[in-house]
Amino acid sequence: MTAKTRKLISPALRAAMLWPHTWAGVTLGGLLMLIFFMGSLAVFASEIDRWMMPATRVGAVETGPASLDHAVLPAVEKLAAGRVVRDWYVQLPDERRPVMALQVRTETGNAGGMATGDGQLLPPVGTLGGTYFFYPLHYSLHLRAGFIGYWIVCFASVAMLAGLISGVIIHARIFKDFFTFRSWGQFRRSLLDLHNLTGVLVLPFHLMITITGIVIVLPIVLPAGVQALYGGDVRRFYDEALGNYSRPRSGIAAPLAPLDPMVAEARRLWGGGEPAVVFVYNAGDAASVVRINRALRDRISLDVQPVFFDGVTGQVLKYQPPGPVVAIHRVLSGLHFAAFDHWPLRWLYFLFGLSGCVLIGTGMLYWMEKRRVAHGVKPGPGWRSVAAIACGSTSGLLIATLAMMASNRLLPAGIPSRELVEVGLFFLIWIGSAVHAAVRTRTNPPWSEQCTAVALLAAACVALNWITTGEHPIRAVASADWAVLGVDVVLALTAFAAWRVSRRLAQRPDPELSTLVKVTDHA
Amino acid sequence: MPDALMLPGLFGLCYFAFAALALSVERHWRDLVDPRRGPPRRTVFRLRLAALLCLAAALSVAVRHDGTGFGILLWALALSAGALAVAATVTWRTRSVRG
Structure with missing residues (x-):
């Protein structure tokens, strides 16, 4: 950053940008996570349809x-x-x-x-x-009466846009830290590096998708x-x-x-x-x-x-x-x-949509880690509710989505209003995992337990697809059924990654106050 | 250019462009090349020039293969993908250097 721009972005401006950035992230982070995650799934809605139908x-x-x-x-x-x-x-x-x-x-x-x-x-x-x-959940939250869902999503999108721009202003060393992700050392610093990295490097996509979303x-x-x-x-x-x-x-x-x-x-x-x-x-x-x-x-x-x-x-x-x-x-x-037929672009949209989830998630986690210092090892109800929302809107949302896909393969074909039973299960399980997150949050949300659930459910989805339709990977390749194969592969990768994460989290010791006191401010 | 080489070529050029830019950053140069001193001015200039040429070449590959609209969009998104890949490489190499 040159001396001129450094003068342009004064510490006072940065401080003024920090609190709306923080407040928007903490209050709307869960909703934005839902919008970004469902939007990423919507990129492959047709392929998910083939899997579910x-x-x-x-x-x-x-x-x-x-x-x-x-x-x-x-x-x-x-x-x-x-x-x-x-x-x-x-x-x-x-x-x-x-x-x-x-x-x-x-x-x-x-x-x-x-x-x-x-x-x-x-x-x-x-x-x-x-x-x-999944797709209507992305843009209307299924609240169609009076376009209320559209209004809520649009409001969150404007907040996202403000968050992206204020984030660039807050970030002090954009070009020096352009490629920096220190995965070692302090957990808090790694989180902030990842937050900055996804925010800066994928900024063109995030700005484009947020602005065009509002324009629609x-x-x-x-x-x-x-x-x-x-x-x-x-x-x-x-x-x-x-x-x-x-x-x-x-x-x-x-x-x-x-x-x-x-x-x-x-x-x-x-x-x-x-x-x-x-x-x-x-x-x-x-x-x-x-x-x-x-x-x-x-x-x-x-x-x-x-x-x-x-x-x-x-x-x-x-x-x-x-x-x-x-x-x-x-x-x-x-x-x-992205209604066009362009597979590289389709995958990039999917991956960068998920990078938006990483951006939002690391933002919320960073807030939690930083506030832990102020609250000590026994955090108060405010911290705990943000932690529960963060957990419910990330791993909880994954659990609900995967549970809906598993129930899609398990529910018998003949039951009345089958599609509504699936939707009901999605929301019930989502609420259940949020309640689980709220109840079990002491010094940390129950990340490890929920990641285990994600891994088991994702693996179950692959197995159930095989058992109920007879479509295993080799047959999918033989019949060139790339849609189903792609969904199965992504599910298998999810299961593997979630299992690794849950094992690592289970071995992580609880945070100690002595290491928490060493605050590094990022401004 | 044959179809099969288009995507690897595009992402490869973006990756090399950002790898050159990453080396021109003093911190990464010290971590990965020479811990005693930062990159010489002349090297920084050459690295940036190489990056610029790679990016221009990537744009031309994308536009020639996919047309103006899709080409520019694909190029813009490939930039982010290349930069993320370079960041991952820098983390991986630095981590192994630091032990």
Whole structure:
């Protein structure tokens, strides 16, 4: 750091930045850990889906796209089971999800299901899996009413952004300590080194992912623009800004025109590219609308280039490229979503997402180790509650996630509301491990016990997948089922690492006050 | 460049770039090369120049293989990966030197 910048960042500024950094970390660390961890899992949501939904492991898609008229429409009829269909959509198979996902809204309720590429309906999957449980937990905490979950996550993200920037200001020797991780000596110093290392070296990714995450939900948390220009009419805003199209039912029955020519026309308009999702609104009505979205696998931008057709005549109703502001919003959102097919980038997103967990976790641990000095060997209730939250949001969250995956393989297929039983187990076990952490925290949270639980559960997941589906690593390699193999390998690595950590922690002596007094301040 | 060499080449170049930068830091130079004196000015300059060239080469590899958008994104993330790998190496080597 040069003399000029050193003057720019005065000790007073650094001290002023330290307390919000500390408070934001201690209060929101657990929530941010959940957001970062679930976001990392969401990167591989499709692969986790294959693991949790064995019926959908049907091998790669056969060459040639499925015919909508011959494969999809009969499946929709079967799902509707004689009821009058209002709207439906289908997500077409792709490399990562070799099956179609269908959702049908009828006059008396909704129905959904998966089908193979040629239209064979699969038995109910009985799980929300990665796409419908871990991923929504990342951005909405499953609190959809009034967008309250989005607000909470956005608030935490702004705090994360403030934490990243204030952290850079607090850090006194960015360039001298750029590569420094002293894993020996004082535990507290090692923690701070690791905190600084992940914070500085992965800063570009963390800044990018936090800013783009906030940008995605801006229309929800900053509705002023929509209020002023559209009188709060969100639907009209989306129609104009994103090139959407909607119209009400006419009430006059009319048959649906063939869908395959519409797909061919959409391909022509895109100038190449594959269809990903087909929506039919007001099905069987004279005012029916067909919407076809483009697949995102070859681009960063999240612009799905929707083409709208009249469902009765098959004519194009609307195909409008987004304006400049929306196009930028789509690119920033695409950077966050990583919906593209790029395996090196996908792994980097996953690993750097986990590095965010390391950043948050080491921050909380450093706070705990530093405050121990003030509190002595018998820490007070404040310290103990932070310690319990830290433990519950790291190893506790892992235990809950792994327990849900194990229960996914153990619960019988036929039980009613199977997916909700899994979700219930996730939250019950999470609460249980947090309570365990709170009860057992004396001088330290029960890290070693919880790490043992993580190791056993992760190993159990691999074994259960083998026993219940017969899919062991050698067979996965033989059938090129990389999704399931990848999840199994990551689970096995988790089990191994957690076991090593728990053994080492069990041998670690309790902290003594004599060594605690030697405080090294990092400022 | 053949496809198979792209990723190792990209990560390798990023790793070498940050390894050169790490050696130009006095603490790591003393730990790993010469405990008596820090790196000479001329060596620091050469190390930094080498790092700059490696980073530029890495960017060109990534952009040429993956196009502008994906290339820049991949390069930016590969930088972090290379720097983390160098930090791990420095820790491992220093630890074994210090015993």
